[in-house]
Amino acid sequence: xxxxxxxxxxxxxxxxxxxxxxxxxxxxxxxxxxxxxxxxxxxxxxxxxxxxxxxxxxxxxxxxxxxxxxxxxxxxxxxxxxxxxxxxxxxxxxxxxxxxxxxxxxxxxxxxxxxxxxxxxxxxxxxxxxxxxxxxxxxxxxxxxxxxxxxxxxxxxxxxxxxxxxxxxxxxxxxxxxxxxxxxxxxxxxxxxxxxxxxxxxxxxxxxxxxxxxxxxxxxxxxxxxxxxxxxxxxxxxxxxxxxxxxxxxxxxxxxxxxxxxxxxxxxxxxxxxxxxxxxxxxxxxxxxxxxxxxxxxxxxxxxxxxxxxxxxxxxxxxxxxxxxxxxxxxxxxxxxxxxxxxxxxxxxxxxxxxxxxxxxxxxxxxxxxxxxxxxxxxxxxxxxxxxxxxxxxxxxxxxxxxxx
Numbered sequence: 001x002x003x004x005x006x007x008x009x010x011x012x013x014x015x016x017x018x019x020x021x022x023x024x025x026x027x028x029x030x031x032x033x034x035x036x037x038x039x040x041x042x043x044x045x046x047x048x049x050x051x052x053x054x055x056x057x058x059x060x061x062x063x064x065x066x067x068x069x070x071x072x073x074x075x076x077x078x079x080x081x082x083x084x085x086x087x088x089x090x091x092x093x094x095x096x097x098x099x100x101x102x103x104x105x106x107x108x109x110x111x112x113x114x115x116x117x118x119x120x121x122x123x124x125x126x127x128x129x130x131x132x133x134x135x136x137x138x139x140x141x142x143x144x145x146x147x148x149x150x151x152x153x154x155x156x157x158x159x160x161x162x163x164x165x166x167x168x169x170x171x172x173x174x175x176x177x178x179x180x181x182x183x184x185x186x187x188x189x190x191x192x193x194x195x196x197x198x199x200x201x202x203x204x205x206x207x208x209x210x211x212x213x214x215x216x217x218x219x220x221x222x223x224x225x226x227x228x229x230x231x232x233x234x235x236x237x238x239x240x241x242x243x244x245x246x247x248x249x250x251x252x253x254x255x256x257x258x259x260x261x262x263x264x265x266x267x268x269x270x271x272x273x274x275x276x277x278x279x280x281x282x283x284x285x286x287x288x289x290x291x292x293x294x295x296x297x298x299x300x301x302x303x304x305x306x307x308x309x310x311x312x313x314x315x316x317x318x319x320x321x322x323x324x325x326x327x328x329x330x331x332x333x334x335x336x337x338x339x340x341x342x343x344x345x346x347x348x349x350x351x352x353x354x355x356x357x358x359x360x361x362x363x364x365x366x367x368x369x370x371x372x373x374x375x376x377x378x379x380x381x382x383x384x385x386x387x388x389x390x391x392x393x394x395x396x397x398x399x400x401x402x403x404x405x
Contacts, residue, residue: 003300003303003304005304005384005385005386005387008296008384008385009385009387011036011037011038011292012034012035012036012037012385013037013040014026014034014035015034015385018355019352019355019357020352020353020354020355021355022354022355022356023355024355024357025354025355025356025357025386025390025393025394026357026383026385026386027356027357027358027380027381027382027386027390027394028357028358028359028379028381029226029333029381029382029383029386030175030203030226030333030334030359030363030379030381031359031381032225032226032231033206033225033226033227033228033383034228034383034385035228035229035230035289036228036289036292038288038289038291038292039228039229039230039285039288039289039292041288042284042285042287042288043230043281043282043284043285046065046068046280046281046284046285047281049064050064050065050068051065051281052064052065053065053277053280054066054069054277054278054280055254055271065280065284066280068280068283068284068287069278069280069283069284070085071284071287072283072284072286072287072290073085073088073090073270073283075286075287075290075291076088076235076286076287076290079205079210079290079293079294080205080210080211080212080220080235080237081210081211081212081213081214082212082213082237083213083239083240084240085270086240086243086268086269086270087237087238087239087240087243087269087270088235088236088237088270089235089236089237089238089243089269089270089273089274090233090234090235090236090270090274090278090279090283091221091233091234091235091236092232092233092234092279093223093224093225093231093232093233093234094125094126094200094201094202094221094222094223094234095125095234096234097221097222097234097235097236098125098126098129098169098198098200098221099125099129100236100249100273101198101219101221101236101238101246102129102130102132102133102169103129103133103249104246104247104248104249105133105166105167105196105246106133106134106136106137106139107247108245108246108247109166109167109196110133110134110137110139110166110167111137111139112137112138112139113138113139113140113164114137114139114140114164114165114166115139115140115141115142115162115164115165115166116130116133116134116139116140116141116142116165116166116167116168116169117142117143117144117157117160117161117165117167117168117169118130118141118142118143118144118168118169118170119143119144119145119146119152119170119171119181120143120144120145120146120367120368120371121146121150121152121171121174121176121177121179121365121367121368122169122170122171122200122365122367123171123175123176123200123202123363123364123365124364124365124366125200125202125364126169126170126171126198126200127367130169139166140164142160142165144156144157144160144168144170145371146177146179146371148371148372149326149327149328149329150174150177150178150179150325150326150327150328151179151328151329152179152181152182152186154182154185154186157186157189158189161189161190161193161195165193165195166195166196167195167196167197167198168186168190168195168196168197168198169197169198169200170183170186170197170198170199170200171199171200171202171203172199172200172201172203172204172208172210173201173203173204173207173208173332173333173334174203174326174334174365174368175202175203175334175363175364175365176325176326176334176336176362176363176365176368176369176377176379177325177326177328177331177334177336177368178309178326178328178331178332178333178334178335178336178381179326179328179330179331179332180204180208180328180330180331180332182330183197183199183215183217184214184215184216187199187215187216187217188216191216196218196219196242197217197218197219198217198218198219198220198221199215199217199219199220199221200221200222201220201221201222202221202222202223202226203226203332203333203334204222204332205222205226205227206226206227206228206293206301206383206384207301207302207305207332207333208298208302208332209298209299209302212237217237218238218239218242219236219237219238219239219242220236220237221234221235221236221237222234222235223235224282224285224286224289227289227290227293228289228292228293228383228384229282229285229286229288229289229290230281230282230285230286230289231282232279232282233279233282233283233285233286235286236273240269243269243270243272243273244269246273248266248272248273248275249273249275250275250276251264251275252275252276253275253276253277254267254271254274254275254276254277254278255267255271255272255273255274255275296384301384304384305332305333305382305383305384305386306332308333308382308386308387308388308391309331309332309333309335309382311388311391312335312380312391312394312395313335315391315392315394315395316335316337316395316398319398319399319402321339321340321402322337322338322339322398322402323337323338323339324336324337325337325338325368325372325374325377333381333382333383334379334380334381334382335379335380335381336363336377336378336379336380337377337378337379337380338374338377338378339378339398339401339402339405340402340405342405343375343376344360344361344375344376344377344378345360345361345376346405347360347378347398347401347405348360348378350400350401350404350405351378351394351397351398351401354393354397354400356393356394356397358378358379358380358381359378359379359381360376360377360378360379361376361377362375362376363376363377363379380394
């Protein structure tokens with residue numbers, strides 16, 4: 001099956017915008033993706049035709065909204081191949097999903113002197129919650145480093161794990177480097193020592209096929225807005241055996257089954273972790289985003305983006321003033337770089353004048369920048385709608401920018 005990128009682009013109205021009189025070239029997809037018409041239309045439909053609070057309602061609109069929400073939950077389950085829809089918990093995003101696990105896991109299973117392992121390349125959202133958990137429990141946070149190519153030093157993992165290690169938290173794909181980590185092998189090694197594993201999939205699910213049962217991870221988290229869905233919605237997948245053992249994260253609303261003044265009884269999964277009124281509109285729109293991804297085909301997307309990555313490097317590597325940060329053998333959809341001695345901010349501003357949107361800064365991964373002793377990078381990140389023509393325009397633009405700086 002051929003990949004019809006021109007037809008795909010017609011589904012994204014924002015790509016027709018002009019920036020500084022130039023056609024928009026959006027290469028900031030690791031920060032957030034643009035939204036296709038089916039997602040926009042689903043949000044419109046929900047507010048126009050079935051806006052009502054979900055669950056427990058006896059009237060038509062409530063039941064209709066509930067059906068939309070729970071249908072989306074089943075789509076998420078199938079998308080990551082979870083064993084049951086009860087293992088799919090909706091959150092506000094990856095950040096809240098990690099915080100939920102960090103808070104609840106540490107409350108139940110982390111004690112003084114215990115250890116949590118995280119990698120050196122983590123997004124702050126998969127680092128700070130574990131710092132907080134360890135500080136609260138007087139536990140120890142242990143770092144799994146990466147080398148200068150951006151590959152994890154997995155040979156050090158066995159020496160880092162010990163009888164006090166309770167959990168490993170690791171990104172599937174680095175948002176700052178693009179490195180695809182060998183998460184399945186790490187999960188297997190951890191489980192051989194009875195250590196739980198959380199995988200941050202925020203930069204993976206929109207680019208690669210993800211099968212949580214094949215990975216055998218205990219927790220897997222991701223965001224809607226990075227996979228062509230709306231902002232403010234995310235997913236926590238957790239094995240039922242773990243979700244059953246964890247205490248609730250927040251109290252009130254949907255997470256209870258019975259309340260008296262003396263005590264409360266908690267709801268069944270997944271509602272035990274979904275306190276308050278959920279973002280049922282965002283959840284339904286996430287379901288539409290998954291339908292869209294399935295229609296295009298995640299394997300076709302992966303192949304298209306891999307070809308773009310190779311072609312971009314082919315065009316940019318001859319620019320000898322560029323220094324590429326993150327050259328792992330297995331990469332996905334991200335190119336981080338520096339242009340000579342110029343600050344990344346200046347590169348981003350000049351590219352914006354050409355209608356090219358890239359991200360500059362530390363990318364919420366300051367430990368990565370500290371590893372390389374740099375202030376930040378300019379980051380190109382691809383989506384399913386980017387084209388070879390856009391890459392060629394980027395290369396010409398960067399050639400101009402390098403000469404100006």
